[in-house]
Amino acid sequence: MVTTFTAKTLRKAVMARTLTGQMVVPRCPHARECGGCAFQDRSYTDQVTAKTDVLRELYATGGIAVDEFIVIPSPNPFAYRTRMDYVATKGRFGLRARGKFNYIIELTTCHLIPPTAFAAARAVWQRAGELGIADYDIRTHTGFLRYIVVRRNAMDELLLAAVTAAGGDEETMTELATTALAQAGVVGFHWLINDTLTDVSFGEPRRHWGAATLAMRIGEMTCFIGPNTFFQNNVYLADRLIGDAVAAANPNPTMRVADLYGGVGAIGLHLARRAAVVDCVEAVAESATLAQHNAVVNGITNFNPICADTLAYLQAQPSGSLPLIVADPPRTGLGPQVCKELLRIGAQRIVYVSCNPLTQVSDLRLLQAAYRVTDLRGYDMFPHTPHVETIAVLERSG
Numbered sequence: 001m002v003t004t005f006t007a008k009t010l011r012k013a014v015m016a017r018t019l020t021g022q023m024v025v026p027r028c029p030h031a032r033e034c035g036g037c038a039f040q041d042r043s044y045t046d047q048v049t050a051k052t053d054v055l056r057e058l059y060a061t062g063g064i065a066v067d068e069f070i071v072i073p074s075p076n077p078f079a080y081r082t083r084m085d086y087v088a089t090k091g092r093f094g095l096r097a098r099g100k101f102n103y104i105i106e107l108t109t110c111h112l113i114p115p116t117a118f119a120a121a122r123a124v125w126q127r128a129g130e131l132g133i134a135d136y137d138i139r140t141h142t143g144f145l146r147y148i149v150v151r152r153n154a155m156d157e158l159l160l161a162a163v164t165a166a167g168g169d170e171e172t173m174t175e176l177a178t179t180a181l182a183q184a185g186v187v188g189f190h191w192l193i194n195d196t197l198t199d200v201s202f203g204e205p206r207r208h209w210g211a212a213t214l215a216m217r218i219g220e221m222t223c224f225i226g227p228n229t230f231f232q233n234n235v236y237l238a239d240r241l242i243g244d245a246v247a248a249a250n251p252n253p254t255m256r257v258a259d260l261y262g263g264v265g266a267i268g269l270h271l272a273r274r275a276a277v278v279d280c281v282e283a284v285a286e287s288a289t290l291a292q293h294n295a296v297v298n299g300i301t302n303f304n305p306i307c308a309d310t311l312a313y314l315q316a317q318p319s320g321s322l323p324l325i326v327a328d329p330p331r332t333g334l335g336p337q338v339c340k341e342l343l344r345i346g347a348q349r350i351v352y353v354s355c356n357p358l359t360q361v362s363d364l365r366l367l368q369a370a371y372r373v374t375d376l377r378g379y380d381m382f383p384h385t386p387h388v389e390t391i392a393v394l395e396r397s398g
């Protein structure tokens, strides 16, 4: 059976099912128009039930049979994000309007991060205005300040970044940094350049003031992240997700393990505590460098950060050389070529962490040629949105 869902219909199905849930008064005054939250006006329990029902159907119609599928709720559905990206455009600071990509809702508050974190980001944007730093116009591609990015840890320490077009004056940016560093909890401030027409909130580091990185405590480890590096985006559920992935992988001290799409090592460092050696494969140099740093900081010596494309890494591995593989790809999933290499290598167990159930279903269908899915569950890393994180555990059959 082939799943009938597309990205659009899956999103619509989650929305439609959630909207049958019990209505509640949204906490945020912007909730009805802001694209940051899709259904703050429905009870959180009903949001999780809706996601569980739709994902259960997605996997079943995709031919992925599991006895049970549950979604673990976020312990707190508010102020959960470890990263927020606020747009600065045409005198407004906020997030995209629901369904209107080019219109930014001016936010006076945001309940996805703690009030102090939002206040710090907004204060930086306001100060930029006072300093004569022009906002960027996302329609005409003119202006300078594009985004204020907030990275935040469980202790509410903050690493802020201003993403700008090219140019700019170092002295003025230093004044902006002074304001940023004066905000509660701010440990560092980055200036990142994105001079492309692509509207992304990442950029080439130009300079930073204060700390360059933010310490994220995860499980038994401390992982330092930078302004552009990935980190699991729910401060309350990240420990559980990583802990469950490592427990499902269950390495032993004789095993060589691959942690594919490894980021700054959040999963791989935990695996290394229990395995013989872990290859942490990460394409982005900033993340791979921090993974190396994190290994040193945590006293882990059997951990190899490899800055490479996952496919190229796998193509270089002999068949049978990796008994255990953990993979945590971006939304695009593994894809047919990586799945083909995984089938060739033939690990006994694969633990597949996904932020896109749709691509995960396609990949699992390919991997089922030699694997059976023994466990599958969801994690509501993004309350009030249609997104769900999942972990699938695959055992080689035969």
Ligand SMILES: C[S@@+](CC[C@H](N)C(=O)[O-])C[C@H]1O[C@@H](n2cnc3c(N)ncnc32)[C@H](O)[C@@H]1O
Binding pocket: 230, 231, 232, 260, 261, 262, 263, 264, 265, 266, 267, 281, 282, 283, 284, 287, 308, 309, 310, 311, 328, 329, 330, 355
């Ligand atoms: C969803 S994140 C997972 C990171 C990490 N496992 C964690 O839990 O923090 C995906 C990571 O894969 C990296 N990545 C994306 N495409 C890649 C590729 N083709 N090969 C290797 N790494 C890739 C991204 O830079 C990102 O750090």
